[in-house]
Amino acid sequence: MARVTTYMGCTIPHLLRSACRLCPAQSALVVLRHCASCYCTANGTIQSKRKMDHLERTANNFRQEVISQAKVCGITNESQTVKRLRLAITNKDFTFKAGQWVDFFIPGVSVIGGFSMCSSPAMLEREGVLELAVKYTDHPPARWIHTECTLDSEVALRVGGDFFFDPQPGDTPVKLVLIAGGVGINPLFSILLHVADLHGYQESKGNGYKMGTVALYYSAKSTSELLFKKNILGLMTAFPGKITCRFHVTQQSSPICEELQPHVTEGRISEKDLEKHVSEDTLWYICGPPPMIESISKLLYKSGVHRNCVFFEKWW
Template identity: 45%
Template sequence: MCSSPGQLRRDGTLELAVKRSSWPPAVWVHGQCRVGSRVTLKAGGSFFFQPSAGAPVRPLLLVAGGVGVNPLISILRHCRDLRDEARHTGHGYTPMPVALVYSARSPAELLFKECIGAMEEEGLVTAHLFVTGKSLPAQDGRYHRGRLTSADLREVVRRLGADPLCYLCGPSAMIADVERWLTELGVPPESVRYERWW
């Protein structure tokens, strides 16, 4: 899911981003699903961001690999909704600062670039985009070339400030590395939430 909880409340819809693959649900979505198809949703898990209005504001670190960006885009959109609600009502939770660290093989595989760019322009998030493959033009300053390193992560955490709340989603090896690096940086385990999909 890549939409915010507010979208479901506002208009009764939610968005899914499903990568084409041989996994049976993906085959159904891309090959058989049609407008009017009946689906069943199951809620669950502990990978969500739902701060209470009176909760202390903490820096937010989102780390994604590949299609692991989907739930983190949902969190970013929720941050936007929370910020807009706080501006409208004068109270509530305004998440700040927020950093997104996002890695994929090529610029084309960095999903939601326009959405992320718009949120950067709004001042909602600072994005650090990593391209691990060789398809990146040499002078393209929008992206970091190569894999995320512990030094990269250390710098992002330093800029965020003390006590970040961290959400990680991506390939298991990447998430294990990032979790270890965060521990080495002194981030307590209860402040690190992750989802490994493969």
């Protein structure tokens, strides 16, 4: 059976019991163990052809023990299909690393969602809030966010994930290349914001982790589907030469606005785009549809990038 780590001392607070339909003595991770034993082989290969849900897909990933209640304190439309939630966290022990996700528990909804943070850990430290950007689908948690969630709605969150960037002050400086497809930008935008915080701290304090350059390659069907584009342009302006971005659009039918034009390429991210970044001190983070991740990974390996330097998160 696939190995699953469980934390038996972690119980579901009252808010979550109706959502998970578990007795008070049980943890949501009991569900993870059951899902893993039903759907995974010894090497983690999925036997069922049906689409896996969040708990099954992440059954072997790290999860924190802390489950925190949270209140929705902001809702904005990031695009026509994506809502950005701002959540106030009540538990002071709740922390996350840039790139990680949360189990998203909704009262009255039996399905548990999984959404990557699109804010920086520093925002949580400063303001006690984090942000999620969720695309509309028929999946119950995403549908609830788009159709029922309101200001002051209460949910609960638990952090998990092995895909993150969390350098410590004494670590060797590295360069990053972030490669995003569609809403796969979420964890990479969190990493980008964290990098900006590291640069800002280094510039103001003169110590801490010395961050190398970061290059973001972000692909979507059209510029209207590029999330956080104004924020990304602002980061490039704030940290010239340290943070760069190329937006790639594959089905653009309308004119590209003047502000974005210098940074947009029509067509997919190519080997030529990436090969100029290949070096021994570069780490590669990829998040997007599995076919994109597999294609980009092959390009990188072909270019001589070591597998230990490539990290990816698959959400589809």
